[in-house]
Amino acid sequence: MRKYVFIFKSEVMSSLQYIWNILFGFLGYLVILFIFFQLWQYLYSDPSQVIHGYTMEEMVWYVIVTEVLWSSLGGRKLCMKISNDVKSGNIAYNLCKPYSYIGYALSSHLGSILLKFIIYVILGMSLGLLFLGSFPSISILSILVVLLSSILATIISTLLITFIGLFAFKIEDANPFYWLYSKFILVLGTIFPVEFFPQVIRPILQYSPIFAVTYGPAKLFVHFTLENAIEVLCIQGIYLVISYLLCLWLYKKGVKNLNVNGG
Amino acid sequence: MLTAVKNQGKISILSIKYALMKEMLNKTTFLTNVIFMILNNASFIIQWIVLYSIQDNIGGYTFQQVLLLWGVAAGSYGVSHFFFENAYELAETITDGKLDAYIVQPKNILLSAITSKVKTSALGDLLYAYIMCVVVARSFSSILLFTFLIICGGIILTGIAVILGSLSFWFKRADMVAEAGNGWMTNFANYPDGIFKGVVKVLLYTLIPVGIVNYIPVQLLTHFRLSNLGIVVGFASVIILLAFIVFYRGLKRYSSSNLMSMRI
Numbered sequence: 001m002r003k004y005v006f007i008f009k010s011e012v013m014s015s016l017q018y019i020w021n022i023l024f025g026f027l028g029y030l031v032i033l034f035i036f037f038q039l040w041q042y043l044y045s046d047p048s049q050v051i052h053g054y055t056m057e058e059m060v061w062y063v064i065v066t067e068v069l070w071s072s073l074g075g076r077k078l079c080m081k082i083s084n085d086v087k088s089g090n091i092a093y094n095l096c097k098p099y100s101y102i103g104y105a106l107s108s109h110l111g112s113i114l115l116k117f118i119i120y121v122i123l124g125m126s127l128g129l130l131f132l133g134s135f136p137s138i139s140i141l142s143i144l145v146v147l148l149s150s151i152l153a154t155i156i157s158t159l160l161i162t163f164i165g166l167f168a169f170k171i172e173d174a175n176p177f178y179w180l181y182s183k184f185i186l187v188l189g190t191i192f193p194v195e196f197f198p199q200v201i202r203p204i205l206q207y208s209p210i211f212a213v214t215y216g217p218a219k220l221f222v223h224f225t226l227e228n229a230i231e232v233l234c235i236q237g238i239y240l241v242i243s244y245l246l247c248l249w250l251y252k253k254g255v256k257n258l259n260v261n262g263g
Numbered sequence: 264m265l266t267a268v269k270n271q272g273k274i275s276i277l278s279i280k281y282a283l284m285k286e287m288l289n290k291t292t293f294l295t296n297v298i299f300m301i302l303n304n305a306s307f308i309i310q311w312i313v314l315y316s317i318q319d320n321i322g323g324y325t326f327q328q329v330l331l332l333w334g335v336a337a338g339s340y341g342v343s344h345f346f347f348e349n350a351y352e353l354a355e356t357i358t359d360g361k362l363d364a365y366i367v368q369p370k371n372i373l374l375s376a377i378t379s380k381v382k383t384s385a386l387g388d389l390l391y392a393y394i395m396c397v398v399v400a401r402s403f404s405s406i407l408l409f410t411f412l413i414i415c416g417g418i419i420l421t422g423i424a425v426i427l428g429s430l431s432f433w434f435k436r437a438d439m440v441a442e443a444g445n446g447w448m449t450n451f452a453n454y455p456d457g458i459f460k461g462v463v464k465v466l467l468y469t470l471i472p473v474g475i476v477n478y479i480p481v482q483l484l485t486h487f488r489l490s491n492l493g494i495v496v497g498f499a500s501v502i503i504l505l506a507f508i509v510f511y512r513g514l515k516r517y518s519s520s521n522l523m524s525m526r527i
Contacts, residue, residue, distance in 0.1 A: 024436075024443050031450045038458045038460075042321065042457075042458040171295060172289055176298075183307070
């Protein structure tokens, strides 16, 4: 475990060198939030209106939390890195190193996004306060649970994207699969809560990765109840195990067929 | 003069052709990129179905008009990224000293640099754009007008990318500014202008000209007005001119340390 903590720490230190990149990246996030704020302001012509159980304030906070989780993740870069590691044969260097590639990918990616995550949380909350003028009424304990759930969501997302990146063992470029996955999360899990979709598909969405990576933590932030918290954490626990096992399975299957020509 | 333009055109087409041939070496990857990009764009239809289940009209746009807006946005993006992908990497090309390879070529440096790479997935954007156009517009004249408008849009997007990328001649970290600026053009492009108010709306027709690349073309496709077409064509011409001026002014400041690299 200590070696993974070391990789994590090294990546955190390295990300400190790119603070400007993070702040410029935030400009993109700011625009997305601004667009959604305008959109919801337009749709909620009466600010006291409730649509599918959400007020305008709750909708804006929901989008802020899901966007913090998704935008700070840097999924495209991670998928590209894993896919390139496989394509270029770099992955072969890891075979002789005393760590698991999945553990390395996870700890290095989490280390590289920690600072970004913290900055996005602070700036996202400040923006919400600026747009709406107040925070949702939420206790300190609830904030801690939401934070724990957000960390779990980030770990699960990282593992699921690593799994997609490892598709490169089968098809040279795994990025198109990532586009589809990211749009699945973005359209069905970031912009609207599950309640906005037709009754027929809600159960499917509720137990899809969307629940673990975006909807769960955001729902807890806007509508916190103890039952919801237990349900979200339990489902995240299950997804954590499943996504790790999927990565491990695909990696083991992939390296068996690995051919590296020269170097 | 005319022969020089013709020759340059031939060279640019050849450059794009060879870049495309390189991308097509792996057929499966090529096809996956194109097909998945179409699916990727189509997934946003779900978002609009949900939004239109709340209200019949969003920002003055019907559902059909939003599909057309997506078509225009994807088309302009597709034209720009397919033919001129390297315009989006111009900042890194300048910073890393990779412009040397284009300077020694006997043709237009800017055109050689920006046409040296194609983005395969942008073909998916272009196909998706035409699908949307055919679904909504359904007439040959509309498809012709659509083609003309997305070419103008693509040229404007490329011009903006060149201007932002050329800032690297003067500033460090201009790549981040370029990335943010190009990102803004894409982010605003997919939402009706009616949801924006005040200063933002003015910005969308000036500093961040999403209105000229996307909103006016949608208006033109639904209610044609010659004056609006003039705005799009005029703006595209001014942007091209500006892009060339900024790039060549900056080029005078360019120096490198004789980077040795191999382009395959």
